[in-house]
Amino acid sequence: xxxxxxxxxxxxxxxxxxxxxxxxxxxxxxxxxxxxxxxxxxxxxxxxxxxxxxxxxxxxxxxxxxxxxxxxxxxxxxxxxxxxxxxxxxxxxxxxxxxxxxxxxxxxxxxxxxxxxxxxxxxxxxxxxxxxxxxxxxxxxxxxxxxxxxxxxxxxxxxxxxxxxxxxxxxxxxxxxxxxxxxxxxxxxxxxxxxxxxxxxxxxxxxxxxxxxxxxxxxxxxxxxxxxxxxxxxxxxxxxxxxxxxxxxxxxxxxxxxxxxxxxxxxxxxxxxxxxxxxxxxxxxxxxxxxxxxxxxxxxxxxxxxxxxxxxxxxxxxxxxxxxxxxxxxxxxxxxxxxxxxxxxxxxxxxxxxxxxxxxxxxxxxxxxxxxxxxxxxxxxxxxxxxxxxxxxxxxxxxxxxxxxxxxxxxxxxxxxxxxxxxxxxxxxxxxxxxxxxxxxxxxxxxxxxxxxxxxxxxxxxxxxxxxxxxxxxxxxxxxxxxxxxxxxxxxxxxxxxxxxxxxxxxxxxxxxxxxxxxx
Amino acid sequence: xxxxxxxxxxxxxxxxxxxxxxxxxxxxxxxxxxxxxxxxxxxxxxxxxxxxxxxxxxxxxxxxxxxxxxxxxxxxxxxxxxxxxxxxxxxxxxxxxxxxxxxxxxxxxxxxxxxxxxxxxxxxxxxxxxxxxxxxxxxxxxxxxxxxxxxxxxxxxxxxxxxxxxxxxxxxxxxxxxxxxxxxxxxxxxxxxxxxxxxxxxxxxxxxxxxxxxxxxxxxxxxxxxxxxxxxxxxxxxxxxxxxxxxxxxxxxxxxxxxxxxxxxxxxxxxxxxxxxxxxxxxxxxxxxxxxxxxxxxxxxxxxxxxxxxxxxxxxxxxxxxxxxxxxxxxxxxxxxxxxxxxxxxxxxxxxxxxxxxxxxxxxxxxxxxxxxxxxxxxxxxxxxxxxxxxxxxxxxxxxxxxxxxxxxxxxxxxx
Numbered sequence: 001x002x003x004x005x006x007x008x009x010x011x012x013x014x015x016x017x018x019x020x021x022x023x024x025x026x027x028x029x030x031x032x033x034x035x036x037x038x039x040x041x042x043x044x045x046x047x048x049x050x051x052x053x054x055x056x057x058x059x060x061x062x063x064x065x066x067x068x069x070x071x072x073x074x075x076x077x078x079x080x081x082x083x084x085x086x087x088x089x090x091x092x093x094x095x096x097x098x099x100x101x102x103x104x105x106x107x108x109x110x111x112x113x114x115x116x117x118x119x120x121x122x123x124x125x126x127x128x129x130x131x132x133x134x135x136x137x138x139x140x141x142x143x144x145x146x147x148x149x150x151x152x153x154x155x156x157x158x159x160x161x162x163x164x165x166x167x168x169x170x171x172x173x174x175x176x177x178x179x180x181x182x183x184x185x186x187x188x189x190x191x192x193x194x195x196x197x198x199x200x201x202x203x204x205x206x207x208x209x210x211x212x213x214x215x216x217x218x219x220x221x222x223x224x225x226x227x228x229x230x231x232x233x234x235x236x237x238x239x240x241x242x243x244x245x246x247x248x249x250x251x252x253x254x255x256x257x258x259x260x261x262x263x264x265x266x267x268x269x270x271x272x273x274x275x276x277x278x279x280x281x282x283x284x285x286x287x288x289x290x291x292x293x294x295x296x297x298x299x300x301x302x303x304x305x306x307x308x309x310x311x312x313x314x315x316x317x318x319x320x321x322x323x324x325x326x327x328x329x330x331x332x333x334x335x336x337x338x339x340x341x342x343x344x345x346x347x348x349x350x351x352x353x354x355x356x357x358x359x360x361x362x363x364x365x366x367x368x369x370x371x372x373x374x375x376x377x378x379x380x381x382x383x384x385x386x387x388x389x390x391x392x393x394x395x396x397x398x399x400x401x402x403x404x405x406x407x408x409x410x411x412x413x414x415x416x417x418x419x420x421x422x423x424x425x426x427x428x429x430x431x432x433x434x435x436x437x438x439x440x441x442x443x444x445x446x447x448x449x450x451x452x453x454x455x456x457x458x459x460x461x462x463x464x465x466x467x468x469x470x471x472x473x474x475x476x477x478x479x480x481x482x483x484x485x486x487x488x489x490x491x492x493x494x495x496x497x498x499x500x501x502x503x504x505x506x507x508x509x510x511x512x513x514x515x516x517x518x519x520x
Numbered sequence: 521x522x523x524x525x526x527x528x529x530x531x532x533x534x535x536x537x538x539x540x541x542x543x544x545x546x547x548x549x550x551x552x553x554x555x556x557x558x559x560x561x562x563x564x565x566x567x568x569x570x571x572x573x574x575x576x577x578x579x580x581x582x583x584x585x586x587x588x589x590x591x592x593x594x595x596x597x598x599x600x601x602x603x604x605x606x607x608x609x610x611x612x613x614x615x616x617x618x619x620x621x622x623x624x625x626x627x628x629x630x631x632x633x634x635x636x637x638x639x640x641x642x643x644x645x646x647x648x649x650x651x652x653x654x655x656x657x658x659x660x661x662x663x664x665x666x667x668x669x670x671x672x673x674x675x676x677x678x679x680x681x682x683x684x685x686x687x688x689x690x691x692x693x694x695x696x697x698x699x700x701x702x703x704x705x706x707x708x709x710x711x712x713x714x715x716x717x718x719x720x721x722x723x724x725x726x727x728x729x730x731x732x733x734x735x736x737x738x739x740x741x742x743x744x745x746x747x748x749x750x751x752x753x754x755x756x757x758x759x760x761x762x763x764x765x766x767x768x769x770x771x772x773x774x775x776x777x778x779x780x781x782x783x784x785x786x787x788x789x790x791x792x793x794x795x796x797x798x799x800x801x802x803x804x805x806x807x808x809x810x811x812x813x814x815x816x817x818x819x820x821x822x823x824x825x826x827x828x829x830x831x832x833x834x835x836x837x838x839x840x841x842x843x844x845x846x847x848x849x850x851x852x853x854x855x856x857x858x859x860x861x862x863x864x865x866x867x868x869x870x871x872x873x874x875x876x877x878x879x880x881x882x883x884x885x886x887x888x889x890x891x892x893x894x895x896x897x898x899x900x901x902x903x904x905x906x907x908x909x910x911x912x913x914x915x916x917x918x919x920x921x922x923x924x925x926x927x928x929x930x931x932x933x934x935x936x
Contacts, residue, residue: 326807327804327805327806328807346802347799350798355791362791363788371787372786372787372788373787
């Protein structure tokens with residue numbers, strides 16, 4: 001059977017760089033093809049060409065053996081290609097029905113919208129693929145995982161046969177990822193074909209039928225999950241051997257740096273997000289806070305870093321009460337914070353690299369004399385840090401939005417690590433980053449610990465927690481369910497705890513199969 | 521939590537999108553927009569002139585020549601109105617008489633006078649934009665500034681000009697600052713959007729002045745409500761004898777623009793203002809006091825606009841009448857955007873707007889073209905800036921893509 005989609009010799013040249021270099025890809029009907037590559041490898045450019053957003057310099061696209069010119073997304077949709085973007089294209093205040101039929105409205109005679117007919121069709125699609133979507137829900141009330149399904153329904157509603165998923169798991173919780181994979185399997189069973197763009201090894205191993213690895217605009221290998229190993233894939237992707245395990249010495253905890261006592265914090269809707277949390281963190285150790293997104297970790301970090309005033313309880317940093325202190329005071333006491341949302345909290349995206357590198361020290365000497373900024377020390381600081389932390393940027397005046405995610409994170413790490421610090425709070429330090437950057441940032445965090453810093457790592461990635469932490473505290477519904485030593489616990493046990501189940505009662509519950517096999 | 525990640529991108533409303541579009545435009549786009557504005561203005565002049573239709577009625581060639589004639593008269597009289605008549609100027613220079621030269625250069629100096637309030641309000645609005653606030657209230661701030669300066673101008677007698685002038689200017693700045701402070705304070709305390717509140721403050725200011733001039737501040741000797749004349753000691757220095765009104769306010773305005781530039785780009789306060797304007801969350805994370813910075817920027821913006829009002833009263837009018845609807849405050853939004861909110865760029869765009877405004881009066885007299893053509897022309901310029909795609913299409917400019925820049929930058933570094 002001929003492939004449903006074939007890309008032949010696709011080449012796209014941007015000024016100064018060959019983003020796609022004669023890429024050949026074919027997609028068979030009813031398979032999931034994973035496109036694996038680091039950020040900036042050219043995956044997204046390729047898919048934008050397929051979706052009609054860019055015009056290729058060379059190359060041809062065949063759909064069902066028929067040569068097609070795709071000049072716009074309208075052409076792509078007509079040819080049966082649909083794309084779920086990394087950032088959803090939904091109108092939050094509209095219902096599911098209105099969002100889905102936007103641009104493809106069902107009308108009654110007289111030009112009135114026929115919402116019932118559209119809703120019925122959505123219900124039908126939802127039932128067929130077990131998407132569990134209610135057409136009348138308002139989109140902004142839905143969790144992210146369900147919003148993504150609305151995006152999928154949008155494509156199916158337009159009769160797409162080829163679905164492109166651009167980094168679909170970046171925003172999902174582990175449970176939602178599992179559910180998404182189940183849905184994707186269901187879709188291919190029904191005859192749809194899927195291209196899955198990702199840089200996460202675990203995901204391709206788990207759900208792809210075939211894997212194409214792209215590096216620097218070229219296809220560098222093709223394999224299947226059966227034949228491939230995570231290490232092999234990582235090496236292919238990065239172009240060198242990558243250490244997937246962070247080597248670290250046993251911890252040597254010393255004095256207590258941070259002590260949190262019976263802390264309660266409300267979230268933005270005034271619901272109790274952190275509910276009576278207590279823990280102690282000592283210098284020279286890494287405490288990992290594990291938990292599914294949305295169990296109070298964000299609010300806990302915001303409270304400790306002064307971005308949110310707790311409702312009750314106390315936080316002590318080196319013996320000083322900082323419960324009601326502002327972020328500046330806490331920073332000045334020697335705390336560093338890698339925020340969960342690096343683009344929103346960690347960087348002023350439109351400002352240059354050098355300005356972002358002094359974001360919380362700009363008012364201190366040598367960067368300021370009185371109220372006058374001192375440009376020369378700011379330049380020098382930036383040049384030193386760019387070199388030391390291997391921030392890949394054309395120059396220090398480049399706005400940070402032009403950097404890749406990994407390099408943006410390095411700007412934050414460089415800024416926070418270049419001050420003398422006694423406490424490091426790293427929230428989702430490697431979310432959305434490629435393997436090379438993850439390795440780099442993990443090593444830096446462990447290095448800080450070895451220098452005697454107390455480190456609090458918050459992550460929803462089990463692997464990250466297990467690799468980095470000396471002790472692990474599992475948060476569930478605002479409480480710390482248990483604190484365990486990292487070397488005394490298995491991934492399965494942690495996964496159960498994250499789902500709110502203590503491992504002792506493992507046999508009684510049949511949730512084990514829901515816990516994902518973690519590959520990397 | 522999920523909610524938080526969906527809103528992780530800063531909220532974009534209509535204004536921020538509009539603003540972003542404008543501030544992204546490059547210098548080429550700006551210049552081409554200005555040129556296109558003039559071209560479209562010319563077309564508008566043609567289609568709105570009855571003579572052109574009449575000429576086209578008799579023959580096509582005559583129509584074309586009539587069109588050409590009306591456009592060239594319009595723009596040449598606009599030029600003469602703004603800069604003075606070149607023939608007169610050269611004749612005056614040849615004669616060598618000082619008064620003649622000054623008279624010939626009169627329109628030029630008058631244009632500088634008209635540009636002065638634009639400078640103040642333009643810098644005020646630009647400063648607000650930098651701090652992420654839309655100060656639509658420069659108009660009201662200018663007006664309360666002028667009445668406050670006028671009050672100080674006639675109330676305090678027996679002062680030396682060295683004290684009286686700064687005092688009156690200060691009163692204007694304080695009044696304008698107050699008019700900016702209130703919306704800023706409402707924004708941080710209650711979340712009221714400054715676009716709404718500054719517009720409301722405009723009305724409050726307008727009717728407050730209407731009342732003040734009608735009753736408490738009214739000069740009893742006047743039939744039409746007017747305030748008393750300000751004292752000579754509160755006059756801003758005029759460089760030339762009557763009728764040339766060119767006054768010290770112009771240089772104060774330039775100084776303000778330079779000071780604001782230094783404030784924004786050379787000081788830690790400016791760093792904070794710009795950071796808050798670009799990303800409030802990150803500024804909070806970095807330990808900046810968002811509340812204080814927002815309110816201070818708004819108050820400072822108002823104070824600068826108020827200073828503009830003071831300079832008008834003390835340099836040009838010497839008294840306040842009712843219904844002082846200048847339009848300076850609203851035009852200044854456009855010219856600040858045209859200058860991409862750069863205080864030094866505002867100097868150029870304020871001069872452009874000032875010369876256009878000043879020249880348009882002569883244009884109306886000599887070519888019979890309504891003054892409003894200039895407003896439409898300015899509107900075209902802003903429209904083109906806000907929709908750079910139009911300009912790029914007309915002039916076949918290449919679309920700069922941030923995506924491409926990203927790819928270039930990563931690949932460059934990978935080669936290292």
